[in-house]
Amino acid sequence: MRLPAAARHAGTAAGLAALSVLAYVLLKNVQGDRGQVVLLIVVWTIALTGLNLIQGLGGYPSLAHVSFFAGGAYLSAYLLGKGLPMAVCAALAVGGTMLAGLVVALVFSRTRGQYFAIGTMFFTAVVNLVLTNAAGVTGGPNGRPVDLGFSLDATLVLLAASLGLSLGAFHVLARTRFGDRLRAVREDEDLAQHVGVPTARVKLVAMVASSAFGAWAGVLFAQYNGVIAPSQFTFVQSFLMLVAIGLGGSGRLLAPLVGSAIVIGFTQLIKLGPGISQIALGVLFILVTLLVPNGVLGGITGLWRRVRPGRAGGPAAEPPRVRAKEEVAS
Amino acid sequence: MTALLTVDGVVKRYGGLAAVDGVSFTLNAGGVLGLIGPNGSGKTTLLGVLAGTHEPTAGSVAIDGRVASGRGAHRAVRAGIARTFQTTRLFGSWTLRDALRLARGEARGRSGAASDETIAGLLSLDGLLDRPCGSLTSAAQRLAMIALALATGPRVLLLDEPAVGMDTAESAALAAAVRRVADELGVAVVVVDHNMHFLMPLADTVLVMAAGAVLATGTPEEIRSNEAVIASYLGGA
Numbered sequence: 046m047r048l049p050a051a052a053r054h055a056g057t058a059a060g061l062a063a064l065s066v067l068a069y070v071l072l073k074n075v076q077g078d079r080g081q082v083v084l085l086i087v088v089w090t091i092a093l094t095g096l097n098l099i100q101g102l103g104g105y106p107s108l109a110h111v112s113f114f115a116g117g118a119y120l121s122a123y124l125l126g127k128g129l130p131m132a133v134c135a136a137l138a139v140g141g142t143m144l145a146g147l148v149v150a151l152v153f154s155r156t157r158g159q160y161f162a163i164g165t166m167f168f169t170a171v172v173n174l175v176l177t178n179a180a181g182v183t184g185g186p187n188g189r190p191v192d193l194g195f196s197l198d199a200t201l202v203l204l205a206a207s208l209g210l211s212l213g214a215f216h217v218l219a220r221t222r223f224g225d226r227l228r229a230v231r232e233d234e235d236l237a238q239h240v241g242v243p244t245a246r247v248k249l250v251a252m253v254a255s256s257a258f259g260a261w262a263g264v265l266f267a268q269y270n271g272v273i274a275p276s277q278f279t280f281v282q283s284f285l286m287l288v289a290i291g292l293g294g295s296g297r298l299l300a301p302l303v304g305s306a307i308v309i310g311f312t313q314l315i316k317l318g319p320g321i322s323q324i325a326l327g328v329l330f331i332l333v334t335l336l337v338p339n340g341v342l343g344g345i346t347g348l349w350r351r352v353r354p355g356r357a358g359g360p361a362a363e364p365p366r367v368r369a370k371e372e373v374a375s
Numbered sequence: 376m377t378a379l380l381t382v383d384g385v386v387k388r389y390g391g392l393a394a395v396d397g398v399s400f401t402l403n404a405g406g407v408l409g410l411i412g413p414n415g416s417g418k419t420t421l422l423g424v425l426a427g428t429h430e431p432t433a434g435s436v437a438i439d440g441r442v443a444s445g446r447g448a449h450r451a452v453r454a455g456i457a458r459t460f461q462t463t464r465l466f467g468s469w470t471l472r473d474a475l476r477l478a479r480g481e482a483r484g485r486s487g488a489a490s491d492e493t494i495a496g497l498l499s500l501d502g503l504l505d506r507p508c509g510s511l512t513s514a515a516q517r518l519a520m521i522a523l524a525l526a527t528g529p530r531v532l533l534l535d536e537p538a539v540g541m542d543t544a545e546s547a548a549l550a551a552a553v554r555r556v557a558d559e560l561g562v563a564v565v566v567v568d569h570n571m572h573f574l575m576p577l578a579d580t581v582l583v584m585a586a587g588a589v590l591a592t593g594t595p596e597e598i599r600s601n602e603a604v605i606a607s608y609l610g611g612a
């Protein structure tokens with residue numbers, strides 16, 4: 046039995062609203078190290094919802110994402126320091142970062158796959174160098190304090206609300222033609238262009254949109270944390286963001302949440318010592334990639350489909366892994 | 376009356392090599408042009424220029440007198456030119472219906488593309504619309520690639536070796552399907568193929584390329600008996 050579309054969308058909206066409420070309760074009540082874990086999962090989920098557009102739907106592994114996160118954090122902190130009102134700071138920080146996203150998208154518009162990954166990684170390395178060395182503005186390697194723009198409670202409310210709203214925005218975007226176009230780009234960019242998809246524009250929009258999510262998450266993170274430092278925005282973080290999306294299940298609505306929970310959980314709760322938890326995460330990523338190639342969520346959906354009786358056949362919502370694409374001799 | 380498709384002095388150079396070296400021809404609605412020539416003679420490159428895949432080094436491609444070349448494949452699609460590829464390319468994990476829906480949506484504003492069912496009927500793909508493209512047989516995938524091109528509502532359809540990998544019965548069915556597309560939808564078709572049993576009965580006109588240039592143009596009968604063509608290409612076949 047399948048519910049009508051309207052009912053399912055209402056269900057999704059209710060679920061996301063409940064998630065926001067749960068997030069608020071946890072943010073408010075969980076203290077100490079665990080509180081930090083909750084915060085990071087919420088912040089990452091907001092940021093990674095953007096990455097889930099460009100990487101998850103579009104198949105472009107952007108390692109620039111942590112830089113957009115940094116952009117939101119540092120720009121808002123800098124502008125707050127100049128005495129501007131918080132709303133203006135937040136708007137300018139997100140807007141400025143989207144501009145950076147536009148530049149990144151234009152610069153790397155002709156690169157694909159690993160070249161795109163390397164290019165955007167380079168961008169993140171440069172941003173991190175600037176954050177570390179432009180001490181007058183950024184506070185240098187030790188970071189800088191962030192003035193309080195929102196009250197703590199306002200920050201918590203915004204974090205919790207943004208969690209649900211970001212995922213909701215993704216849910217809507219993924220169902221529009223924009224979502225289909227991104228999926229087409231991931232499947233075969235050249236073919237997409239040859240059925241009329243303006244691929245360059247689609248990628249540009251996806252990149253700029255993804256930078257907005259990252260920047261807004263950065264604004265909220267800076268507000269909550271009160272201090273920001275370059276070590277929070279390294280390309281290792283960006284790589285972990287990619288890993289989180291892959292682990293969660295690229296392009297799936299809850300991939301940012303599930304992926305963040307796994308990655309943050311590993312790196313924060315299991316304090317095996319610096320480096321070791323990342324190695325463990327790498328091993329986990331490889332295992333998941335081999336065992337459940339569509340991520341944790343993809344694996345669960347696949348399992349569900351197998352055990353649920355009486356739904357053999359039907360349109361494949363779940364893309365088959367093997368692509369019959371025989372090479373034809375020319 | 377101007378022709379539907381006007382190809383004027385198209386040149387495509389790769390460094391010192393002129394892969395296409397000054398090709399001109401015209402094609403009317405509903406016409407089928409066969410494009411033949413030895414390996415490496417520039418057929419695929421020419422289709423690429425027509426479809427906006429490549430920018431021409433010189434020359435132009437026009438639909439109804441309006442230049443459509445050199446502005447990218449997606450704009451060529453909007454101008455009414457769609458192509459298939461020598462190697463099968465599909466959105467493998469998508470159902471054919473989903474792929475057709477995307478293509479149709481992109482070509483919005485162009486006068487109506489045929490419906491999914493019409494396209495499936497023309498190409499004998501009935502019953503396969505809801506299967507993932509990647510799960511189709513290789514012959515059905517070749518047809519699905521044509522279906523995808525048709526969903527953009529093209530006025531000019533470019534087919535690069537559509538019969539490759541097909542057996543005699545399959546390629547005969549394909550030829551009949553291409554003929555229907557030209558006759559019933561009024562689409563102008565350019566077909567590249569090395570299989571003369573497939574191509575010659577299908578084409579109204581045949582254009583022979585050699586080393587990037589036009590060696591000969593004529594009806595299939597004229598081409599079959601053309602000395603230069605026999606010497607450079609058909610002789611071996």
Ligand SMILES: Nc1ncnc2c1ncn2[C@@H]1O[C@H](COP(=O)(O)OP(=O)(O)OP(=O)(O)O)[C@@H](O)[C@H]1O
Pocket residue numbers: 375389392394412413414415416417418419420421461
């Ligand atoms: N991207 C490219 N860069 C450099 N040279 C190219 C490129 N594409 C094609 N060529 C060259 O252009 C010439 C024409 O190639 P093309 O693929 O158009 O030939 P074709 O007639 O389609 O051959 P076939 O029958 O084998 O498919 C060949 O010499 C090829 O090596």
Ligand SMILES: [Mg+2]
Pocket residue numbers: 375418419420461535
């Ligand atoms: Mg070729």
